[in-house]
Amino acid sequence: MEWVNTLLQGLLVGGLYAMFAAGLSLIFGVMKLVNIAHGDLTVLAAYVAYSIISATGMNPLVSIIFVVPIMAGIGYVLQRALLNRTLGADILPPLLVTFGLSVIIQNGLLATYSADSHRLMAGSLETASLNLGGGVYAGALPLLQFGLAVMVIWGLHWLFYHTALGRAFRAVSDDQEVARLMGLNNKHIYGLAMALSLAIVALSGVLLAIRGNFDPSIGPSRLIFGFEAVIIGGLSSLWGTLAGGIILGLVQAIGAQIDPGYQVLAGHLAFLLVLAIRPQGLFAK
Amino acid sequence: MPEPLLAVEKLDAFYGDFQALFGISLRVDRGEVAAVIGANGAGKSTLLKSIVGWLPAQAEAVRFKGQAIGGMAAHRVVAAGIALVPEGRRLFASLSVEENLLIGGQVKRPGPWNLARVYSLFPVLAEKRLSPATSLSGGQQQMVAIGRALMSNPELLLCDELSLGLAPIIVKEIYAQMAMITAEGLAVIIVEQDIGQALKMASHICCLAVGGVALEGPATQMTREAISAAYFGA
Numbered sequence: 001m002e003w004v005n006t007l008l009q010g011l012l013v014g015g016l017y018a019m020f021a022a023g024l025s026l027i028f029g030v031m032k033l034v035n036i037a038h039g040d041l042t043v044l045a046a047y048v049a050y051s052i053i054s055a056t057g058m059n060p061l062v063s064i065i066f067v068v069p070i071m072a073g074i075g076y077v078l079q080r081a082l083l084n085r086t087l088g089a090d091i092l093p094p095l096l097v098t099f100g101l102s103v104i105i106q107n108g109l110l111a112t113y114s115a116d117s118h119r120l121m122a123g124s125l126e127t128a129s130l131n132l133g134g135g136v137y138a139g140a141l142p143l144l145q146f147g148l149a150v151m152v153i154w155g156l157h158w159l160f161y162h163t164a165l166g167r168a169f170r171a172v173s174d175d176q177e178v179a180r181l182m183g184l185n186n187k188h189i190y191g192l193a194m195a196l197s198l199a200i201v202a203l204s205g206v207l208l209a210i211r212g213n214f215d216p217s218i219g220p221s222r223l224i225f226g227f228e229a230v231i232i233g234g235l236s237s238l239w240g241t242l243a244g245g246i247i248l249g250l251v252q253a254i255g256a257q258i259d260p261g262y263q264v265l266a267g268h269l270a271f272l273l274v275l276a277i278r279p280q281g282l283f284a285k
Numbered sequence: 286m287p288e289p290l291l292a293v294e295k296l297d298a299f300y301g302d303f304q305a306l307f308g309i310s311l312r313v314d315r316g317e318v319a320a321v322i323g324a325n326g327a328g329k330s331t332l333l334k335s336i337v338g339w340l341p342a343q344a345e346a347v348r349f350k351g352q353a354i355g356g357m358a359a360h361r362v363v364a365a366g367i368a369l370v371p372e373g374r375r376l377f378a379s380l381s382v383e384e385n386l387l388i389g390g391q392v393k394r395p396g397p398w399n400l401a402r403v404y405s406l407f408p409v410l411a412e413k414r415l416s417p418a419t420s421l422s423g424g425q426q427q428m429v430a431i432g433r434a435l436m437s438n439p440e441l442l443l444c445d446e447l448s449l450g451l452a453p454i455i456v457k458e459i460y461a462q463m464a465m466i467t468a469e470g471l472a473v474i475i476v477e478q479d480i481g482q483a484l485k486m487a488s489h490i491c492c493l494a495v496g497g498v499a500l501e502g503p504a505t506q507m508t509r510e511a512i513s514a515a516y517f518g519a
Contacts, residue, residue: 174377
């Protein structure tokens with residue numbers, strides 16, 4: 001039963017990795033921008049929530065209602081004011097600029113909030129759990145997080161394939177020059193894509209902050225999990241990203257069960273294995 | 286003289302430091318079909334790119350319905366009423382046939398063209414409406430590209446090398462349908478290397494050579510000899 005519980009934990013955490021990774025893969029898909037600051041932006045979202053909660057005392061799950069639009073707004077402005085200027089035939093400028101952004105966010109948070117680690121307290125929900133019978137328990141919070149992750153990925157999929165905005169995202173991704181002939185202002189479309197990405201970042205950032213401690217320096221290690229989930233699942237496939245996140249979560253849980261020191265290493269090894277055997281990702285189209 | 290629909294006036298165009306067009310002038314009236322012909326590298330596509338806003342241009346060098354639009358952002362030019370069928374079709378590969386058409390119509394200009402009309406003009410597209418656009422044959426893809434441009438209900442349609450890479454019989458079919466489109470009074474600029482097709486449709490001919498206008502005038506007043514002299518720069 002211990003193993004069943006372990007695998008269930010891994011599965012549920014994997015949903016969170018997948019949600020976080022979906023924002024990364026969305027941006028790469030629409031504008032071929034690899035956002036090195038993606039992990040730090042989740043940490044920024046956690047601190048935005050922390051500030052709101054400190055000022056008002058609201059539950060972190062309620063603070064999501066405010067953090068999501070704030071981060072989406074930051075995303076739109078960031079894209080229009082800065083990142084759009086880095087896009088072009090060369091993929092190096094956006095890498096360098098988002099790397100710089102990562103350093104700025106980490107140090108900005110350090111200067112504002114100090115290096116102390118924090119956690120957002122969600123009250124009684126944190127300890128509530130569901131008895132699934134036979135000694136298998138699922139925490140209410142991980143279940144909620146997993147449910148939200150699946151909903152986000154399903155919602156993104158629906159948006160991409162069934163709405164005018166999704167059509168515009170795909171058209172701009174295919175050929176931004178011709179997309180402009182269709183009346184699409186690609187700078188605005190990119191801004192909307194980044195806003196959407198950071199809205200997802202905000203959600204996953206707050207959920208991660210409820211799940212465990214955060215401090216200004218943990219962004220880059222989260223970024224690696226995001227990349228790994230995307231690569232394991234395969235670029236350009238949102239459901240693949242969900243699967244990639246779940247696989248990463250499961251493998252980490254198995255590693256941790258063998259020896260707590262193996263948790264992160266096991267994830268990296270699974271990632272390397274996929275890269276070696278099927279570099280296009282397990283679920284690439 | 287009434288204001289023409291499109292007036293290109295002393296247009297220069299550059300790719301970086303390289304000058305591709307030297308003081309091009311061209312007028313297109315409402316309902317007129319103009320053909321821009323010329324050899325490879327004469328500047329035909331560059332002219333179209335300058336009109337739609339893909340290349341920078343001086344504002345006054347391109348006037349559309351009396352408004353200076355040279356150098357305007359491409360997404361605003363289409364809203365003003367100019368649509369381009371780009372060279373090589375350039376359909377959106379991850380969109381279905383119908384999605385390609387819908388995205389063409391998303392500027393929401395009022396006018397006669399909608400999905401139903403495009404499908405009645407090209408019935409084969411209705412059958413394949415859910416297929417990925419790039420899975421179609423070359424001729425069918427060209428129909429999608431034309432339909433996509435028409436969906437914006439343009440007042441001026443620019444067609445860049447419709448015949449490129451297509452079998453002669455398909456080219457004939459496409460141009461037969463173009464005749465139906467222009468019959469309703471839509472102004473068109475046709476850019477072609479295949480001058481036979483262009484001459485059949487156009488009432489006005491403009492022949493470019495090395496970035497300048499070598500010959501221009503009503504089609505009726507042009508002899509084959511004059512055109513081939515201008516075309517080959519003799």
